[in-house]
Amino acid sequence: MTGSIVLFGPPGAGKGTQASLIAEITGKPPVSTGDMLRSALSEGTELGVEAKAFMEAGKLVPDEVIIGLIRERLKEPDASKGVLFDGFPRTILQAEALEEITEVSAVISIEVPDDEIVDRIIGRRMDPVTGEIYHVSFKPAPIEIHDRLVQRKDDTEETVRSRLDGYHKQTKPLGNWYGERGLLITIDGTGSILEVGALVTSAVNTL
Ligand code: ADP
Ligand code: ADP
Numbered sequence: 513m514t515g516s517i518v519l520f521g522p523p524g525a526g527k528g529t530q531a532s533l534i535a536e537i538t539g540k541p542p543v544s545t546g547d548m549l550r551s552a553l554s555e556g557t558e559l560g561v562e563a564k565a566f567m568e569a570g571k572l573v574p575d576e577v578i579i580g581l582i583r584e585r586l587k588e589p590d591a592s593k594g595v596l597f598d599g600f601p602r603t604i605l606q607a608e609a610l611e612e613i614t615e616v617s618a619v620i621s622i623e624v625p626d627d628e629i630v631d632r633i634i635g636r637r638m639d640p641v642t643g644e645i646y647h648v649s650f651k652p653a654p655i656e657i658h659d660r661l662v663q664r665k666d667d668t669e670e671t672v673r674s675r676l677d678g679y680h681k682q683t684k685p686l687g688n689w690y691g692e693r694g695l696l697i698t699i700d701g702t703g704s705i706l707e708v709g710a711l712v713t714s715a716v717n718t719l
Contacts, residue, residue, distance in 0.1 A: 513719055515617030516540070516594040518601070520687060523675045524633035525622040525701050528645050530712045531598045534620075537716050541590050544598040545578055547643075548585070550664075570666055570674035572602060572682060579609045586613055602683045607690070618719050619690040620712065622701035626676055633672045637661040651705060 517540060519527040531542045549567060552560035559581065566573045582600060585591065594614065601607040610616065624632070635648040640662055646653040653661055666675070690696045699711045 513538070513617050514593050515615035516597060517716075517719075518597045518616055518619040518690070519599075519622070520619050520690070520696075521622035521701065522624060522626070522629050522679045522683075523672070524629045524636065525624045526632070526705065526708055527598045527622060529651075529705055530622065530709060531596060533709050533712060534716055535596050537713065538596065538719075540594050540596040542598055543582070543585055543591075543595045543600070545581065545600040545602075546598070548581060549573065567666055568671075570671035570678065572678055575603055575605045575609070578602075578606060582610065583613055601686065604686055604689055607686055616690075616695060618697060619687075619695045620715055621687055621690075621696055621698045622708065622712075623698055624701040628702060629676060630669065630672050633667050633675075634669060636667050637663055 517534065517538065519531060519534070521527055528544065528546075531544070534540075535542045549560070549563045553564055553567070554560070559577065562577060563573045578600065586595070591614075594617065601610050607616075632647065632650070635650065637646045637648060637653060638644070639646065639653065639657055639660065641657075641660060644653075645651070646661065687696060697715050699708065699715060701708050703711070
């Protein structure tokens with residue numbers, strides 16, 4: 513399959529957690545707009561400066577900024593056989609722009625209700641050394657690395673509510689948009705990380 517795959521779902525649904533598994537099965541490099549923006553922010557680039565206030569408020573970064581970022585990323589040689597998008601597109605305008613850049617072969621939507629999202633996001637921790645995503649209860653990190661774990665600045669209860677609100681208003685309609693195009697595969701994301709991983713694996717194997 514030469515097209516790209518989109519991982520879709522609310523913030524905290526488990527997209528990043530499942531992305532490495534899908535990347536391993538398909539050989540497609542994961543492209544996370546959230547990770548790209550966070551690197552820009554920590555490096556203090558122009559993009560980072562532009563995105564900072566939106567990210568900290570739990571609001572979407574403007575479409576034209578994100579589309580420019582993706583256009584550049586897809587020029588890299590490793591993207592020639594398609595990539596695995598995580599957290600992009602998030603608006604219909606972004607999806608329309610993507611149609612001009614690359615072919616989307618499938619959209620895997622991980623579905624999790626809002627109440628579970630809040631618990632997942634508030635307990636999320638990241639290892640800055642390996643990039644691994646942990647959770648204080650659902651995926652505890654090994655004790656040796658506890659000191660270096662970081663919590664994202666936007667992973668607070670208040671910001672989560674704003675991100676969920678934005679998701680329902682701006683991003684969820686995009687699921688239907690892909691559904692109308694026959695590309696949407698929905699997965700129940702409420703099980704354990706391993707259970708969701710098994711569902712994701714069988715969905716990817718049917719592509
Ligand atoms: P997203 O990339 O969609 O924002 P993450 O993959 O970062 O989501 O997951 C959010 C948090 O929820 C992380 O702390 C992760 O460890 C945890 N998590 C992911 N999948 C599950 C699951 N199936 N059950 C419980 N917790 C999960
Ligand atoms: P999560 O999946 O946990 O919401 P991400 O890491 O995907 O987090 O995104 C973090 C923040 O980066 C978002 O709240 C938003 O401000 C910005 N962002 C990431 N991807 C996009 C996108 N495709 N469009 C607009 N803003 C984005």
